Amino acid sequence: MAQYKLKYFGFPGRGESVRLAMAINGIDFENDVVSFERWGGGEKAAAPYGGLPVLEIDGVARAQTGALLRYVGKLGDKGLYPSDPAEALKVDEALEFADEVSTIVLTSLAPKSYGFPDFESEDAKRVHRESVANTLLAPKFAKLEALIVENDKNGLIFTDHLTIAELKWYQVMKLMKTMWDHLPTGFFDQYPNVQKLYTFVEEVPEVQAWYSS
Ligand SMILES: N[C@@H](CCC(=O)N[C@@H](CS)C(=O)NCC(=O)O)C(=O)O
Known part of the structure; x- marks a missing residue:
């Protein structure tokens, strides 16, 4: 080993x-x-x-x-990463989509790491984060919500068992919920199936x- x-x-x-x-x-x-x-x-x-x-x-x-x-x-x-190429493609698709969201969240979490100036004040940070949440993140979470509903896999995205894609989405959401100050109140309430994905991962015994x- x-x-x-x-x-x-x-x-x-x-x-x-x-x-x-x-x-x-x-x-x-x-x-x-x-x-x-x-x-x-x-x-x-x-x-x-x-x-x-x-x-x-x-x-x-x-x-x-x-x-x-x-x-x-x-x-x-x-089966966290399927061996079947067509199944793996679906997992990759959901994973890359999560990475898009992750980059948006991380850029706003640590602007200096991405070459942007730090926020000048707490208020400037709030205005920026609310705008990012409402204009950039909301449409992407709405798309994820629709995907989960469309595929009807009990809160998972494309497959009927947990994969690395759900783990990545869980991580992005956890970061937003725990460290991304000024997330608009009730942001995730708009996406009940996305919340279901989060809870699914959180309840995995391991x-x-x-x-x-
Ligand atoms: N494309 C890389 C990006 C790695 C990356 O930028 N990680 C961040 C933390 S999430 C980091 O190390 N930031 C500190 C720095 O860049 O100095 C990956 O997906 O692993």
Whole structure:
């Protein structure tokens, strides 16, 4: 069995979905939570593409969230990443769509990391976030809601079992719910089936065990 070390920050950003996929697939790994001090003090320079998550496999660093998710998804027997190409395509489609949303959320969460100036005041942040939520994010969550309804998979997107795509959507939503100040009140109430997806992931026994450990 390979030795795994997953490096990511201590907040539910991109790497959180990889952590959960590892936990669900029962893969033993070291969860290396990287502080911002460590990151600025040399870890960024050492990361393959200058970002986290990084998964070290027997000491060799591999990166890019989507690639790591697909890799981890293939390791277990839970079908987190289907072997059938047509099923895998659907999962990839939902995963890439989640990544679009993730980039929007992260850019507004940490504008300086994306080359934008920081917010001048709390009020400026609120105005910006409300605009991003209502103009950019709302249509995308409405599309996700419609997809879940259309496919009728009990809160999942395209498949009848949990995949890395739902884990990625869960991660993006968790980030918005826990760290993205000024999310308009009741934002997710507009999307009951998207909420169902969130609850589905949250109730997976391995996810509950991960968060309670
Ligand atoms: N395309 C990469 C992006 C990685 C990335 O930008 N990660 C962010 C955290 S979510 C990061 O490391 N930010 C700190 C920095 O860029 O210095 C991926 O999907 O893994």
